Amino acid sequence: MNNSVINKKNKKQHVLSKYLVWGISVVALICIILSFAFPKPFNTVRNGFHCGILPIEKGLNDMGxxxxxxxxxxxxxxxxxxxNKELKEKIEDLTESTSVLAQDKYELERLRTLLELQETYSTYDSVGAHVIAKSDTTNIIYGSFTIDKGSEDGIEKNMNVLANGGLVGIVSKVGKKYAVIDTIIEDNFNVSGKSASSSDTCIVEGDLELYDSGLLKLSQISKEALIKEGDMILTSPISDKYLPGILIxxxxxxxxxxxxxxxSGYLTPVASFENLEEVLVIKQLKQDYIEE
Amino acid sequence: MDFFRKHIARKIVIVFLLFLNLFLQTSVAAWFSPHAIFPNFFVILTSLIGFLNGKKAGIFTGLISGVLIDLYSTTPFGFHILCLVYIGYCSGYLKRTFYHDDVVLPSLLVGACDFVYNLVMFVFFFLLQGNTGFNYYFVHTIFPDVLMTMLVTLLIYQFVHKVDQKITAYEKGKEVERD
Structure with a gap:
């Protein structure tokens, strides 16, 4: 008697959870379709959620x-x-050898070009931001991050993001107090670039298989191009999202x-992605840049 | 008060654990390199609670996990809810055939759930966007992710089990006193 009561209860639970799963599935599917059709209300809710958890995220970020x-x-x-040890040895070498002077000259030239680059960056209005979290909870989406500045700080979609003086990526989504940046190391992420010395164009591609070795893929370099090892690759003026002349x-x-x-070839990015903490968001958009 | 004991206490603990999870999975995960493999605690918790407490608890955990992830991430709203609710529901199926002292079986099942979850993610976010490098993803992302998740399950299973026993004892506390 008792057994049958328990069985009945179990069966009822079983049926209940079945209905529950069906109900939730239907609602979730409707939500998915709605979020494609009318993304605005969903974004408002997400905005609110992000505002709520932002202080905790910032605290955790400080801890990190x-x-x-x-x-x-x-x-x-x-x-x-x-x-220190190495340098001491080097000093002895330096005093003996005059060939180093030539090397210094080369370095001077390189630094000069770098300085010019920096000057072009500084003409753009920019805002600094902290990377506070990864933008997704799974390992499969690996290259995008959340930063602690949003539309309230003047950030807009498609703004360029820099770190360590090199291109990091682009703002892909903006909330009120947060924004999501997609980075150039992400799989299938494309940026058109050009060589600083020869002006030959190429495409810089993110590739999961390569980034483990710290590299990005270079493709579509024409056969006549003079691009060689050690050349600086900058963002190309033909790109529709990236400002020209940013070092990649x-x-x-x-x-x-x-x-x-x-x-084709490989490129070592300037920005370090292993420990992204602070990034610089350039407030100038490419569209406005063209219009100006 | 009795109602709180029986129906609300467990849910509050679960929601708290899941919130903790969210920060672990996003903020703390950002301390490491983007290529560091991080275990998926959402799948672990949803699956384990399904095993330990049955389908309804599994569905509840999956639902809250899904809502949190969907609120947080930029993917279409509802996608993670759908995935995780099914993980919780399916894990709940194994409740009766499952010995609570065994650690290997739950971690194998969590591993299976994580594998399916990653597979679905891959299909929707990579395959449908024209990326077909499955072999590489399998070897370098999905496989280590599943292994890591299983390993972590082995480590935290006892903790989750203890918490579950504590809550169960708390839920039954008053009834025993009356008897």
Missing amino acids: QWFTSRKNLLKKMKKLQTE GYVSSVTDNSDDLTK
Whole structure:
């Protein structure tokens, strides 16, 4: 008797959870369709949610920065010690050798071009922001981050983002007090670039398989192009989203393709993605730049 | 008060754990390199609570997890709800055949759930957008993700089980006193 009552109760629970799953599925599907059709109300709700959790995120971010700064300090100390030794040896070498002067000259030239670049950046109005979180909870979407500035700070979609003086990515979504940036290391992320020395164009592509080795893919370089190892790659003026002349990275190798028409290669980005903390968002949009 | 004990207390604990999870998965995960593999605690919790407490609890955990992720991320609203509610529901199916002292079985099942979840994510966010490098994703993202998630399940299973027992004891506390 008792058994049958329990069985009945179990069966009722079973049916109830079945209806529950069906109900939730239907509502979720409707939500998915609605969020495609009318994204605005969903964005408002998401905005509110982000505003609510922002203080906690910022606190956690400060904590993370404290940890990494400690870690970096230790690393730096070790590095400085070895560096010190090396430098002492180098001083002896330097005093003996005059060939170093030539090297210095080369460096001077390089720094000069860098300085010019910096000047072009500084003409753009920009705002600094902290990376506070990853933009997704899974490993499969890996290259996008949330920053702590949003439309209230004048950030708009498609603004360019820099770190360490190099291109990091682009603002892909803007909330009131937060924004999501997509980075150039993301799979299938394309930026058109050009070589600083020869003005040859190329496409810089993010690639999951390559970034583990710290590289990005370079493609669609014409066969006649003079791009060679060590060349600076900047964003190209033909891009519709990226401002011209932003440093992306340095060419690490170039090879001929089997089709004998184009070359491809690899690029080492300037920005470090392993520990993105602070980024610079350029407030100038490419569209406005063209109109001006 | 009795109602609170029986119906609300467990839910509050679950919601609290899931909120904790969200920050772990986003803010704390950002301390590491974007290529560091981070276990998916949402899948772990949804699946484990499904195993331990049955379908209804699994559905509830999946629903709250899904809502949190959907509110947070930029993917279409409702996608994660759908995935996680099914994970909770399916895990609930195994409640009766499952010995609570065994650690290997739950972590295997969590691994399976995580694999399916990643697969669905891959299909919707990569395959349908023209990226077909499945082999590479499998070896470098999905496989380590599943392994990591299983490993973490082995480690935190006892904790979740303890919390579950505590809540169960709390829920039954008053009834026992009356008897």
